[in-house]
Structures are given as structure tokens and as C-alpha cells.
Amino acid sequence: MRALPGDDYLRYLAGRKEASFLQYPSWAEVKEHWASETIGWHRTSGELVGAALVLYRQFPGTRKYFAYLPEGPVIDWADPAVDRLLEPLKAHLRRAGAFAVRMGPTPEYRRWDAADVKAATGPGRRISDVLATEVDPLGAAVADRLRSRGWTRCGGESDADAQPRHVFRVPLHGRSRPELWASLNQEWRRNVRKAQKAGVEIVIGSAADLPEFYRLLEITEARDGFRLGRSLSYYHNQYRALNAEEPGRMRLYLARHQGEVLAAHTMITTGSRVWYQTGASADHRREVRPSNALQWRMLCDAQALGAAEYDMRGVPSTLDPEERPFGLLRWKLGTGGRFVETLGEWETPMTGATNHALYRAFQAYLGRR
Template identity: 80%
Template sequence: MCALLVTGAPVGRDQGLEVRSLSLAEYRWFLAGHRRASFLQYPSWAEVKDGWRSELVGWQTPSGELAGGALVLYRQFPGTRKYFAYLPEGPVADWSDPHLGRWLDPLMRHLRAAGAFAVRIGPTPAYRRWDAAEVKAGAGPGRRISDLLATEVDPVGAALADRLRTRGWRRCGGEDDGDAQPRHVFRVPLTGRNLDDLWSGLNQEWRRNIRKANKSGVETVIGSGADLPEFYRLLRITEERDGFRLGRSLAYYQQQYTALNAEEPGRMRLYLARHQGEILAAHTMIVAGNRVWYQTGASADHRREVRPSNALQWRMMSDAHSLGADEYDMRGVPSTLDPDDRSFGLLRWKLGTGGQVVETLGEWETPVAGAANHALYRAFQAYLARR
């Protein structure tokens, strides 16, 4: 089995940190100053996760300053009063601090007191990056992204991975499994670029398809919660066509849409592509701080020649730019570079936007100190494996 962290306030080497529970107002105030936090660390995400209880926590300096924060989700292990603690793409902390124990030790003490037997985190620093052109050139039978020399290795991410291993944390799963959040993502940088730059960054196929959609009369609009049933119908068609199953119900997306937009109007948006009065594609986008994510896409099987999905993505990317986002995160991609693998098509499609494949640090787990907790952790792993 076997979570993103954003840099928090710098902490002097002589300063200790303690973790305490935060009120909703305190946590929202903290996030307002850390606008690169993942949407999975916003309070509204706890309302999406049925079966989990939540807590907002913060790292406090001796002077009372909040240096970091996190949304913690707790899942009770059946038949016990113990919990699995999960910080999805979090906490929001200073991962560049070489004194990692000042962050993790007080966190583990707090979670142990809360009844946690194991903890999973998702540090945000990137580990490696590959430019789209390099990935495309490296595709071939049996090849994987890890076979390519990275365009860039993030020094903070590389150092953090070593520090976590030294402290006994275990990286979850492999390249394409084990993590609840995607290990490899695709991101299009927006900072310092105008729309002409973004357009020229698209490959010829993407530009041709967007022009074709416009010429064919494809209209892109922002829908509402009332359009979610149509989105979900198209999603089931997409899952069947592309051979995957997200395992989410319509009620899940309705709950997500309601919770995120109740926290801030426009946090979750549903984009629709219409042609001759019919919705042919529907994609969801999430906005939080200075970041924008394309979350889930769905499209019909017919009239694909008018390229509704390309038109939608260009609209969403343009809107992300107008919102002042640092990047347009297209979320997960597979690690395979084998054109014969069915999942390679998703990667190939995203490569056309001219962004980068980013390998995150992935999710990391450790049992909480104590023999009983270690035994329960092993039982929990076996439980998940059976599920």
C-alpha cells in the first residue's frame, strides 16, 4: 500500500516547532498566505471524503507564528479505536529545511495522541522533470519514463527523499500503483507566458484540432451543477471506451462540486463543449490559490472528428492563464512510453500541449512508534491488499 507540500514560513535553526489543532478561521488565514497549497489540503476536501474524520493542524513557533499547516484525514481501522492518518498532498511546510525532524517529530507526537497507528504524507517538491519533446523522442517498445535522462532533477526533492528514508519512512508502491494521488503528472507552465506563447507551445496536431473545432462550430461554456448528470453519463462512456474505471458515483461528483464551491464560488468548474446543441465533452477544473488543475475529462463516442476535447482544454488553459495561475496541472499520466500500451494514448495527448512530465516524490508512510502500532500497521496493509 502506500501523499503535496508547499513551502511554509522559513524557520530559524534555533526555533522549535509544536503542532496543535487549528480552528477553521486560523487555517483559512494560513492558506491565504500559502497560495501554492494543493486543493487536497483545503478544508472543503474533508467534506468530499466520506468515511474519514478530519482535523486541521498547524506548526507553531515559540513566538506564536504559524509556520506550516495541514488537513489530516483519519480512517478508523475496523474493530479498533486506532486510525490511519493521511495528509493528501500535504502538509504545507518548508520541505527545504534540512532539519526535517523539527517538522515530522511534533507531527508524529500529535498524531499518536490522536490515536493514529500509521501516517501517510505527500511531500510537494518535484523529484524529476522531462520536457515534452524529450519524452516524445524517447518513446519505444518496453520503454518507461524512468529510462530517460531527466531534463531537471529538483535538488530539494532529491534531498528530501534521502532524508525521509533515513528517518524510516517508506515510499509507497511503484511507478503506477500504491499512491492514492498520481506519481507522475503533466504540467504546463504559465508564469511569464502570454496566450500567444501558450498557443505556439502546442504541437501542430493540437493547433489543427482546435482550429477544426472552431470551424465546426464547437462552443465551449462553463456549466453548472445541474449539468453533472450529463458529465457523469459521458464519463461512463469514456471509461468503457478507454478501459479504466475511476469507481466514483454521480453523488461523489455532486458532493465535491457542492463542497468546493461552498468554500469559494468557482473553486470547481464544469466546462462543456457543445456542437449542434449536444454536449460532446465535459471536463472539470479546480482553482485554489495560484494553481489550477484539470481533474477529470469525459467525451462522447460520436462526432469526435470535431475535436471537442481539444477545444475544451484550450479554453480551460486560457482561463487558467487569465486567473493568474502559475501552471496548468493536467494531473496524472502513466509512466509507460510504449506506444502499444493502451494508457500511452493519454500521455501522448497531453504531450501535445508542450508542458512537462513531472515525477513527484510520491506518497510516504511510516507506522507510529510502538510495537502494537507496528503490528496493527502490518495488519492494515494485509487488510488493504485483500480489498
């Protein structure tokens, strides 16, 4: 294992089209206050067999670091000898001064069809109460392997990961546009038609439109009771970094009605995957359904780009319609996709009493946050 120059790293990712955008070098530019490096695993022949973007956060007052591989590393998790990659990773990070490491293995763990989730909603219900439509054998095997090697899933059974453990994904591979339309539920199809009839116009914006997106995001946060904690400069930096790496990697979609932007959503594209990242909308004229029109356009564009799936990112684990977060899940269920539980994020401290003490202190710090 050794450091991997950026050009070599990007060439490797080009052959691994399923890699997350969080493992691209541009993401390191987005993450302020974190150091970073790109590393690779090589066979003795020189063949590159795995790679990762590692982010390092320094523990205050020390020369020690928390190492983080968001939705990484980019390796073949189906390799029975994957331990040959994880042990050198820990050794490399220990030499770099890491007291602990967190990573996000990419195999899925369990999946539920939208119809099964909708049928299971009720007071006090959670997704863990519902028998999964499908359990991914690879995900289950990787989880067992990590657990037996001393890795711990962050937060146990709770949603304590930095990246969402529960996500909603719409399969696109091999599906026609009419099939995508038919997969939307009746309410979604009605709302898309309503937006079209009302004259809602969908356009792709530019960096100059980010302040309007951010204004709508602040309205959305106040209305829906959440706080992302990101500044306008964060989105400017993200837009600049991702599109400098690959033009069009991050897009800003706007829904206009009667000359006013009523909704704005961001989309990220890498390889064979497309993500809906952040959505924002106004409080007024919601009856013209701008967000439904935006998502339908983004789904269609993702399909036209050749994406294998459209990842709508995080959803809550609650299935109780009376709980506030359920509204987001209900909205995404209408696309006819799948509720997916990923493997989540896994941590392990480095050996040594000092590293274990720093790890416990860092966990307490994260708990306070």
C-alpha cells in the same frame, strides 16, 4: 503542534498559494467515511509556521486510525530543520490514535520536457528508462532525508500512491497567449482550429449539468478501460463543498456541438495553481475535437486567473505506444508541458508492536483493494 481553527487555517493557506486543493478543508467534506482535523505548527512566539489537513480512517473493530495528509503538509520543505516539524506531527497523530501515517511531500523530484519524452517512446519503454531533463535538488534532498528517518515511499518504484506520482504540468507564469498557442504541437493546433470551424461551443456549466457529465464519464470509462469508482453523488458533493468554500473553485466546462454536449471536463483552482481534474467525452462526433477545444479554453482561463501552472494530473509511466494507457500521455504531451515525477507518497508506522501489526494488516487490505 495543536488543532487549528478553520478560519486561521484558511488564512494561512491564503499566504501559501502553492498549496494543493487536497489540503483545503473542503476536501474533508468530499471524503466520505473519513474523520478530519486541521492542525498547525507554532513557534514559542505564537507564529504559525506550518499547517495540514489530516484525514483519519478507522481500522475496523478498533479505536485506531490510519492518518493521511494528501499532498501535504503545507510547510517549507526547504527548511533544513524540517525534522522539527515531522517529529511533533507523528507525536500528535499517535496521541490521536493513529497507528500509521501517510503524507505527500510537494516538491518535485524529476522533470522531462515533452519533446524528450516523445523522442524516447518505443516498445517496452518506461519513463524511468529516460534521463531526466532536470532533477530538482530540493526534491532529491527531501527524499534522502525522509528515507534516513524511517519513512518509506509507497509502492517503491511502482505507481501505488493514492494520488498520482507522475503528472503532466504546463508552465504558465510569464507566458503570453501566443506563446501558449505556439507550445501546442501541430496536431493540437489543427484540432483546436477544426473544433472552432465546426462550431464547437465551450461554456461553463453548473451543478445541474453534473448528470450529463457523469453520463459521459461512464461512456469514457467503458471506452478507455478504467474505472474511477465514483458516483454521481460524489461529484455533486465535491462541487457543492469546493464552491461553498470559494465560489468558482470547481468549474464544469462543457463542449457543445449542434446543441449536444460532446465533452465535459472539471477544473479546480486554488491560490496560484489550477488543476484539470476529470475529463469525459462521447463516442460519436469525435472528429470535431471537442476535448481539444475544452482544454485550450481551460488553459486560457487558467492563465487569465494568474495561475503559475496548469496541472493536468496523472499520466502513465509507460512510453510504449502499444500499451493502452499511453494514449492519455500522448494526448497530454501535445500541450507542450512537462512530465513530472513528484516525490510520491511516504508512510511510516507509529512505534509499538500493536501499531506495526495493524499497519501490516492495513497494507494487506489495500493490496486486496
